[in-house]
Amino acid sequence: MWQPYHFSPEGINRIRRDSPTVADAEKDLADYDTEIVRLETTISALKHKRTHLERYLANCRSLLSPIRRLPLEILTLVFLYLCREPIKEFGISDFDIALPAFDLSQVCAIWREVALNTPAIWSNVLFDLKKRFCFQQKINLSHSLIRLCLERSSQVPLNLTLSPDFDMDTDSDRYATFHEVLRPTSHRWRSLTISPHTDNIASLWSQITDLSSLESLEVAVETLELLSGSSSILCQASHLHSLHLSSFYDLIDSTDPPRPFPWAQISTLSFSWLPSDIYLPILCECPNLTNLFLWHPCGSDSEDRTDLITLDRLNHWEFNFYWIETLNSDIFSMLTAPALKHLTIAMSRLFARAPIDCTKSETRWPLDIFSKFAARSRFSLTTLCIDSPIAESDFLSLLRLFPDLTELDITEPYSYHKVITDNFLNGLHPTRLTGDSFEDRSTTPCIPRLLHLSLYVHAGSPFRPETLIEMVKSRWIPDPLYSSQVGIACLRSIKVIGDKRATEEPLTYKPLMELEKVGLRVEIL
Known part of the structure; x- marks a missing residue:
């Protein structure tokens, strides 16, 4: 074996005398190179095996992940939830149509099998009849998807959105497609949305002969007038119970409800952007109404009504x-609702950001109108949701109109006028802790039957957490006998959403968490 030498004159002479030493060194160097190559090859092979093992392990972990163990019945319910909303329009960019059912069916083989075996997720259909010259390929593509959805939805009820065109005639290809593809499925229509309004819809509607499965209809009032005038088929829709009416065109010729129409069987009614002289007569025709949604009502130039509804x-x-x-x-002022249990009053988020001073006479809540409404109806309201600016004293006065309330939801408006203040929370305290300058001077407990309170607050809420905690403690009366004696129900749940102080100072609501340990349901989010 070659040994290193010091390069002294004697060492150099020794190398010259012992020439085989150079050959041994060269041989050893070659052996080292060979060993390095062998080891590098071994390392490369081990890296390859490691990579292969990592992939195998990842696949195993994927197979063992919780989603793989999810029963197919549960997965089916998830699919149904994701695809529950009717399709209003195709979100198309470069002809890439995003539909929930199609997305779910492309994840993996198992999901595809579940999707194809769940006809209901394919039941939301949009039929766009608008003529868009630059998007003819898009129209053809959407029609192909409609046919595919109809095929995969089997015979389940359909949720159809129909978008007619203003200049469509009976000779157009789009009309022929509707006539050939969708009209034969009218007996499967569960919900129907027609938007926008167009006079040409009457020519399509006259071809419909069976609406036996129709449960929900969403149209403009002008459109409903045309449909009712061109055919009486809606009167034969025995399952129709939900109606959404709107108007954006100010084309309503008459304030009388469209006829013929099965108004008496409507139980859920929604109005959007309608004046009172339109929706009030319609309410008179719906004696079996159980759910009413009134969105952005408009003023009316007609004379005020005097008869109650x-x-x-x-x-x-x-x-x-x-x-x-x-x-x-x-x-x-006109409505009487003796069976009313749930009431929501909300201001549009767009205008709730505007500066509103609810202490001024022109922006104060008309408590006299609400008082007469409650006295006239004599209902036992159990749920109240408020999402609007309102003066704290007016709010407490409003709550006193509803002594049977068991659930109260308050959403703090974005405007500078805050609703959830120390004075308001003290007003909910059974023993009245408001100051002398506070307007609400009532000595009776406010909403004594309250069980569930939800507060949705924003940054900069003026109330102190200590005030909220003290109020909650005052209503935590787990002893039924004592609760009955003092006439205050035991609060069962408190929810506070949006208070950043809960995250910045974790101990802020610790006393409430202590109450959670003894039975109070507490959610601080």
Whole structure:
């Protein structure tokens, strides 16, 4: 074996005398190179095996992941939930159509099998009859997808959105496609949305002969007038119970409800952008109404009505408005609802950001109108949801109109006028802790039957967490006998959403968490 030498004169002479030493060194160097190559080859092979093992392990982990163990029945319910909403329009970019059912069917073989064996997720159909010269390929593609959806949906009820064109005639290819593809499926239509309004819809509607499965209809009032005038087929839709009416064109010729139409069987009714002289007569025709949704009602130039409207079965009412002045509309003055249990009053988010001072007379809530409405109806309201600016004293006065409330949801408006304040929370305290300057001077407990309270707040909420905690503690009365004696129900749940102080200072709501340990349901999100 070659040994290193010091390069002294004697060492150099020794190398010259012992010449085989150079040959040994060269041989050893070659052996090292060979060993390096062998080891590198071994390392490369081991890296390849490691990569292969990593892929195998990843596949095993994928096969063992919780989603793989999910029963197919549960996966089917998830698919149904994701595809529950009717399709209003195709989100198309470069002819890439995103539809939930198609997306789900392309994840893996198992998901595809589940999707193909779940006809209901293919039941949402949009038929676009608009003529768009630059998007003819898009129209052809959407029609192909419609045929595929109809095929895969088997015989389940369909949710159809129909978008007619203003200049469509009976000779057009689009009309022929509707006639050949969709008209034969009319007996499967569960919900139908027709938008926008066009006079040409009457020519399509006259071809419909069977609406035996129709449950929900969404149209403009002008369109409904045309449909009712061109055919009486809607009167034969025995399952129709939900109707959404709107108007954006101001083309309504008459304030009388469209006829013929099965108004008496409507149980869920929605109005959007309609004046009171249109929707009030319609309400008179719906004695079996249980759910009412009034969105952005408009003013009316006609003379005020004097006759009351009684909806004996109305149980759920949502009122959404743009301006606080709308609360003075005819609906609260004219309506009587003795069976009302759930009421939601909300201001549009677009206008809720505007600076509103609810202490001024022109922007204060018309409590006299609400008081007369409650006295006239004599209902036992159990759920109230408020999403609107309102003065704290007015709010407490409003709550006193509904002593049977068990559930209260309050959403703090974005405007600078805050609803959830220390004075308001003290007003909910059974022992009245408001200051002398506070307007609400009532000595009776506010909403004594309250069980569930939800507060949706924003940054900069003026109330102190200690005030909220003290109020909750005052209503936590787990002893049924004592609760009955003092006349205050035991609060069962408190939810606070959006208070950043809960994350910035984790101990802020610790006393509430302590109550959670003894039975109070607490959610701080």
